[in-house]
Amino acid sequence: MEYTCIDSFCGAGGLGFGLEKAGYKILLSFDIDQLCINTIKANNQYFHHPAEVADIADMLSGKLLKKCGLKRGELFLLAGGPPCQGFSVQRRGSDLDPRNDLVLKYGKLINELYPCYFVMENVSGLGGKRGKTILEELIRSAEAIGYIVHVKLVDAQEYGVPQRRKRYIIIGERQDIHSFYEYPKVSDARITVRDTIGKLPEPPVDGTDYPGISWHRRDKLSELNLKRINALKEGQGRDDLPFELRADCHKVNSSIIGYRNVYGRMAWDEVAPTITARFDSFTRGKFGHPDQPRSISLREGALLQTFPMDFIFTGNKVDVARQIGNAVPPVLAEQIGRSIITCYEKAVNVGDI
Template identity: 75%
Template sequence: MKMDKYTCIDAFCGAGGLALGLKQAGFNILLSFDINQTCIDSINKNKKYFGHPAIQADISDMLNGKLLDYCKLKRGELFLLAGGPPCQGFSIQRRGEDTDPRNELVSKYACLIDEVYPSFFVMENVTGIAGKRGKTILEELIDKTKSIGYEVYVNLLDAQDYEIPQRRKRYIIIGVRKDIKHSYCLPKKSNRKITVRNAIEYLPVPPENGKDHPKISLHRRDKLSELNLKRINALKEGQGRDDLPKELLADCHKVASSIIGYRNVYGRMSWDDVAPTITARFDSFTRGKFGHPDQPRSISLREGALLQTFPIDFIFTGNKVDVARQIGNAVPPKLGKIIGRSIIDTYEGDE
């Protein structure tokens, strides 16, 4: 495979989940950029996996030809522009006003696509981008990129269908420049399920004192309150708040989950099923079904990273909240690799 041929720039790169997967698929990453310096620090710490430059920059800093200048490229030379504009503004979990300044990042990404004019582009986002909050913004991106010469393919992928141990539905928008003259090859689903057991059962029990395991970084237990310890000990694997005794329910959860939702808060994962979606707050037992299947604790940061398919020695910088956010917001590297291969297959099918 010609590495110089499959060039890629990774926008909104986060901790590098998508970039790692694309690199594994055969891409030559020229640059990663993100507004969050902690994410950039993580990429730069992982010399084992990355050799390309990663810089702190807002997408506005890369418009008006600056990205092309930085990478010494001309319009149309880049093979792939990849990115996932921050999605919280579209999230179905988010409540309140529909306006969110982060929603503007999608339109700026469309402008960057126009300026760079790569052979392919990728945009990953939450399911909410096709819902009430995001539909107009998504349609604007599709209309703009079609008008400048792309065929656009919008597909909802669930990570568990691609041997990733997690339910994680995300829209993957692929743009194929019309001179490629070939339809996008959607990756094939697998019949094999990778479970929580497959992903994390082999890990040793983390220390009781809350410190990292001496041989596994970020494998530590979060301290639970006395009440939450009672809650998790009252649950078997796979159970959630609906299975708790009434006296252990929070007042706000004494109304049935069928009415107010939040069925899986205070829940345990199941060994022989996939995990729920790993979110930016997966480290908290109160935020979802993030309890360990049989130990009285929430899953560790390292376990969350493994469920996201990061290598066990991948380095994340920052404090506990920073690390959980980087892991939960990432594209699973294995999914990134599958997406990358589908793009290469599309291109090579045209040769």
Template identity: 75%
Template sequence: MVKYTCIDSFCGAGGLGLGLQQAGFDIRLSFDIDNRCIKTIEANKKYFSHPAFTADINDMLDGRALNICKMQRGELFLLAGGPPCQGFSVQRRGADEDPRNQLVFKYAQLVDELYPRYFVMENVSGIAGKRGKTILEELLDKLKNIGYTVHIKLLDAQNYGVAQRRKRYIIIGERSDMGVNYEYPKEMEKHYTVRDVIGSLPEPPEDGSDYPGISLHRRDRLSEINLKRIRALKPGQGREYLPKELLADCHKIDSSVIGYRNVYGRMAWDEVSPTITARFDSFTRGKFGHPEQDRSISLREGAMLQTFPKDFLFTGSKVDMARQIGNAVPPLLAKQIGTSIIDCYKRSGKI
């Protein structure tokens, strides 16, 4: 029987790997250039037992990944990864020459070396936009030339059981000898809300410490002006509802003109959350205010909205942890993608 072996490249804090593992994959190796992410993987012995390395993708080429996993080319079942893609982000300007854009081609090189039955690559929606389109087309050509049928679709996590608006391209490759059988997971009818996920959590202590027994569930101290701002807002409201005297000078232009209308906002209890970003820990960076309490959401609340388990550990500074949480693939979405790949294999008739 084929083992659903997997290498998790650009693994981050392990959101994609955790979900794939829940779907039935046997992760043989994780790697990421950020040592803080690897420390997070290593801290979660309850969830991960495979080797994890601090490594650049170049360190895993020329047979290194195969040697670590004691595999031959073509033996691996799945290569997974989300090459850093901030150069494609719609929030960045002048990022066309961002060197991280080239990492998607290194990922294609790794696909060629490993030649797995399947691969999955996650990327921001901007990869198909004005700046990313040329790179995306070149990437898809490379992958097809290596010998893969490639599927690409923009998925919104809120349609797959995640209480969050989060649009990401999911690129799936099927090796030519596996046939063409892949189908993306079906969208769910039910949408979960902020209340469903964090509504039962107790209010964290006023002194900034963790709530007893719930790690990372603590409040940030807000400045006096930000306390006034959040107290002026009802659940679901953003900065366009603030009185002018509470607006920063740069936000006094109408939000419909300059965008970024969700800074200084509160989440709504009975809707999905906005995208949990790498700076969701800051009230000034998005609609990250708690629906009722006068604070931004805690690190634990952000992780739960990303569908990490309540006891999943994160390492590093507060900023490090927020970045790891915000950059992760929601494990629940990853699980459904993993299940869809296993289902695809079962339809191939290769079992």
């Protein structure tokens, strides 16, 4: 059996990389972001499949089937994480974000391809006020064409990722497969910040890469932010800053206005906070290095997302931080991928397929 896969909304390839390690043959990756496609093509030590710039609308009406030389029902797995900013709990404003519609277009692609399984990753906000209606519509449409849909909010730290990261993992299995899907078992063990980046050398003070380690450089902090980070011990956040060093908007306790974990340092012997698309900024989260006067480097963020040390990222600093922060951690993706294959093979062995 060849476990074929199409990686839609592929981003920098975190989901695809994990699925490849789990034993899948990726037929195609596509994303609307040229830089993400450049990143996948740059990593030919890991990826050997076609990758192209495309909107999901470009793949509907039978175009993706034709492009991959498939008939409806032949694909084993359709994978993807439609952009999730419209559901983010951090987002304010209208619920009519056009990106929300991408989840429903993903549902249309599921219908056209009719794979044995599909997997969709999205932020925890998908189950909240903004996303719940759309998630329910996706589930109804998939069930109507013969899928059993499983929905679980998982925390990546329970699956070998050194980071608190809650995301919905939605698995659909065709009813004719009879595989009775089960999510991978959680682990009580935790991989810490120290385990992951503790042995990296300190990057140069001049802002250049440490020799031989791409994107391991320090971001320049303002004089005020340098005072702030030097006033903090590992694991501390903005509530621990001396009053005179707090931003004006933070002079009210975080229990009242929120945003506890900004202007903070990571703790060596805990998992990291969620690596976001702006983890390169000390002001955006608890992204300070545990004991050095700097934010974590882009390479350190990539390692906390479980990308390998030699994984190449293309674009400028902001582009790379976005690609890393938006990715599915490959270690989590690999476990999800393996769990699907395990359930399928159990069904084969008992003769249900």
